[in-house]
Amino acid sequence: MGVASDKPRILHNNRDMVWSLVPLVLFCVLIAGIASQCTFSPGGPTSGPIPSFDVDAALKYDAQDLPFPVRKPETPEGWTPNSGSRSIVSGDGGGDSSTVGFITEAGRYIQLTQSNAVETVLVPFVAGGPRTATGTEDVAGHSWIVYGGEGVEPIWVSDFGDVRLLVTGSASPEAFEQLTTAAADAPILAA
Template sequence: MSMVSVTCEDGRVVETEPGGHRPPGRAGLRMRDMIGAVVVLLAIVAVMVTLTRGCSFDPGGPNVSPDTAPSVDASAKLRDAARSAPFTVRQPELAADWRANSSSTSAVGAGAAASVVVRVGWVTPSGRYLQLSQSGGDAQDVRETETGESDRSTGTVEVDGVSWDAYDSRRDEQAWLTTIDGVVLLVTGSGTEAEFRVLAQAAQTAPPLT
């Protein structure tokens, strides 16, 4: 079979069989490369959108979307903890726009000061996060466990006649701590000062669960 000479767009001359396909030129290769790059870029953007769907940036602190955050039954979790905790556990009454989304219990302190910390966290009305920790342990042990800090006090805050000590916490957040009837109450998170006050007031006035 005789071969046919074909001149490409870039000036190259190649031999091909009659009726054969002409080799792609540089323009064809460039277009195919561009399409491949666009497909890869779109895949990366889709992954980033999926990972950041539940959060938004706020100069005052991270925001959490109530629509995508998990939820827990705070009442059930606190009642379960009250049955086994060696101290009285309180259940703060909060408005419906406070959405409980986390809970945990862990040990704190050692020896005679050993106890547990009972935690519940909420997505606040502003879309931020606050956590209430309750413990029968030593106040300093609880503070160090919950905030990662030791003695960096920033002053005191009065909430309806109750004095709370304010401290620096993780991620440039604040922590408020008080002791009522031998039980340490600690509020920490990225909420606004008004939201700190709401949770602190609800915690200090809540009757102990029995």
């Protein structure tokens, strides 16, 4: 009498595959738990601390290095600067851009981009694709063209001669008005 051999491969089914994967999945969960790379949060995600960002130093540096006037807006109390970047807006009519982002007192994100790129190139660059103007807002003596639409964050942009100012984010329309007013009234930093 001999020992029974494994059943022929043609007789393997989905249940055999599942039972083969169970030890592998348990091993992966064990390794992830040991490495502390996963957590269980039954109430859903929670917001963590806002990253700190020195907006003053970033804009002063940009003012010295970029070929257009850079403004440093005074944001409302309770707003926290959390990010900044510089980019090259490519394309015909492109240029340099300086972006700083804030978390409003209500916990929403809003950003200000300053650029010497033309509006028709800057808006799709920031939006990640083409947008259509949906209206205008008159704030602080300047006309701001609004690019909106269903399911997208609004973009407000205004031409200040040598520079275009663009505001976007998930913040409220009141926050947009506050930042556009602050940007329009902000002094130009020394180059």
